[in-house]
Amino acid sequence: MSTVTTAPEALLSLAGRTALVTGAGQGVGREVALTFARHGADAVVVNDYDEGRASAVAAEVEALGARALVMATDITDFAAVTEQVEAAVAELGALHVVVNNAGNAGPRGADASFDPFWDTTPDDWQAWLGTNLFGTLNVTRAALPALLATGTGSVVNVISDAGRVGEPHMPVYSAAKAGVAGFSRALAKGTGRLGVRVNAVSLGSVRTPGVEAMIADPKAVEAMLRQYLIRRLGEPADAANMILFLASDASSWITGQTYPVNGGYSVSF
Numbered sequence: 001m002s003t004v005t006t007a008p009e010a011l012l013s014l015a016g017r018t019a020l021v022t023g024a025g026q027g028v029g030r031e032v033a034l035t036f037a038r039h040g041a042d043a044v045v046v047n048d049y050d051e052g053r054a055s056a057v058a059a060e061v062e063a064l065g066a067r068a069l070v071m072a073t074d075i076t077d078f079a080a081v082t083e084q085v086e087a088a089v090a091e092l093g094a095l096h097v098v099v100n101n102a103g104n105a106g107p108r109g110a111d112a113s114f115d116p117f118w119d120t121t122p123d124d125w126q127a128w129l130g131t132n133l134f135g136t137l138n139v140t141r142a143a144l145p146a147l148l149a150t151g152t153g154s155v156v157n158v159i160s161d162a163g164r165v166g167e168p169h170m171p172v173y174s175a176a177k178a179g180v181a182g183f184s185r186a187l188a189k190g191t192g193r194l195g196v197r198v199n200a201v202s203l204g205s206v207r208t209p210g211v212e213a214m215i216a217d218p219k220a221v222e223a224m225l226r227q228y229l230i231r232r233l234g235e236p237a238d239a240a241n242m243i244l245f246l247a248s249d250a251s252s253w254i255t256g257q258t259y260p261v262n263g264g265y266s267v268s269f
Contacts, residue, residue, distance in 0.1 A: 011250040015040035023102030025053025027208030031236035043067035075135035085142040095146035101158040106131030132176035151195035188256030197255035204262030206234035229264025
């Protein structure tokens with residue numbers, strides 16, 4: 001029987017690695033970028049369509065001792081994503097980890113439709129499909145040549161339990177997140193023998209700017225938490241810790257999986 005002799009702190013170390021985190025200007029993405037920096041990442045590429053947010057987080061990353069690059073790009077723009085990922089790799093020399101965290105309705109969040117599906121049009125769907133599904137495809141496609149070159153790359157795709165159980169008021173969002181889960185499994189089968197692992201993390205309700213309006217009413221939160229076995233909202237660190245595990249050598253024999261981080265909102269077999 002083999003035994004693990006590596007020290008626990010070394011297992012979670014990202015020393016010598018560079019990472020790209022999308023949607024890192026706030027919430028879960030910001031916490032992932034900072035967690036990576038705290039665990040020794042050489043550099044973090046901080047993506048957000050809002051340059052001010054990305055720059056602020058990049059400064060926090062640098063204060064923790066890691067190098068940071070700002071990638072102020074709407075990830076639904078494949079040409080722009082490809083150009084900036086290639087530029088980042090050229091400057092940093094390599095790319096080892098990609099976290100596809102950007103979600104919700106992206107830059108179109110203010111006009112995203114929550115109408116019943118039968119009252120929506122394809123234009124309404126794009127706000128949800130663009131960032132969540134096509135943005136993930138765009139970033140992953142742009143980054144894969146660099147990841148494959150390392151022979152030890154890791155892709156972590158952040159989805160939602162909406163994609164696992166379905167949310168009646170967000171059917172297109174649910175479809176997009178389910179699509180990313182299927183993409184993750186399929187890509188893992190194609191890249192595993194080439195040294196790149198692909199996994200997904202499925203989140204329940206996490207306390208982020210994206211849900212501020214939803215959780216402003218204590219009674220609404222109380223009602224929502226009745227569906228959770230652990231009666232609290234998730235925190236960005238809950239998600240970031242799992243993502244760190246999947247980015248690190250601690251998960252070197254894991255690929256093609258979806259890990260719920262959801263307080264027991266839904267239960268996996």
